[in-house]
Amino acid sequence: EDKVVQSPLSLVVHEGDTVTLNCSYEVTNFRSLLWYKQEKKAPTFLFMLTSSGIEKKSGRLSSILDKKELFSILNITATQTGDSAIYLCALKGNTGKLIFGQGTTLQVKP
Amino acid sequence: DVKVTQSSRYLVKRTGEKVFLECVQDMDHENMFWYRQDPGLGLRLIYFSYDVKMKEKGDIPEGYSVSREKKERFSLILESASTNQTSMYLCASSHRQGAYEQYFGPGTRLTVT
Numbered sequence: 001e002d003k004v005v006q007s008p009l010s011l012v013v014h015e016g017d018t019v020t021l022n023c024s025y026e027v028t029n030f031r032s033l034l035w036y037k038q039e040k041k042a043p044t045f046l047f048m049l050t051s052s053g054i055e056k057k058s059g060r061l062s063s064i065l066d067k068k069e070l071f072s073i074l075n076i077t078a079t080q081t082g083d084s085a086i087y088l089c090a091l092k093g094n095t096g097k098l099i100f101g102q103g104t105t106l107q108v109k110p
Numbered sequence: 111d112v113k114v115t116q117s118s119r120y121l122v123k124r125t126g127e128k129v130f131l132e133c134v135q136d137m138d139h140e141n142m143f144w145y146r147q148d149p150g151l152g153l154r155l156i157y158f159s160y161d162v163k164m165k166e167k168g169d170i171p172e173g174y175s176v177s178r179e180k181k182e183r184f185s186l187i188l189e190s191a192s193t194n195q196t197s198m199y200l201c202a203s204s205h206r207q208g209a210y211e212q213y214f215g216p217g218t219r220l221t222v223t
Binding site for chain 2: 043103
C-alpha cells in the first residue's frame, strides 16, 4: 500500500531559525513528490520533485528528493512568522491520485 | 489566474440532512478531486473524477457520493449527514496528463450537529 509519513508532526521555532521537514514514502510506481503550504485555507503548491538529487529552490525554501532512500526534505532558512503554516507532502503514483502525509504544523515565533 | 471555488466557506447542518458541496474550476482541467482534512490525518481522498460523468472511489467514499455533469463542476453529496462527517472539505483539480500539480479551492468547513 502506498504511504507517506511526515515528521515531525509539529514544530515551534523562533524567527531566524532554519528548519528541516521530512517526508518518507513507500510507493509501487513513483511519478512525483509534491510539497504544499497551507495557511488558513487552500493548500498552495511549492515544489514538484521527480528526479533524485536535484534541488528545487524558491527564495528561502528548498527541497530535495532521494529516490534510493525514499524520502524528501523541505528546508526553510531564516524563518519568518509568515512561514507559520501546515506543510503537506504528497506522492503521485501511476493512478494520478495524490497520497498525502499527515502534514507538519510549523509555528514561527517572533 | 488559476481558480477553484467552493460554494460555501462554512456550513452547519443537522444529522440526517442531505448536504451538497459544490466545486467549480475555470482552468479546463480534466481531473477533479474531493478530500476531507482532519487534524493528525492529513488529506484523505473521498472521490475523484477523470472526466464528465466519470467517478472513482478514493480512500474513504463511505457515506458520500459525487456528481460531475459538466467538466468545470464537481459536487460532493452527503446523503444523510452524520456527526463524524464534521470536517474541512477541500476540492482540487488538475490536468489529466503529465506531472501536473493539483490546485485547491479554499475549503468548506462543515459542522454536523
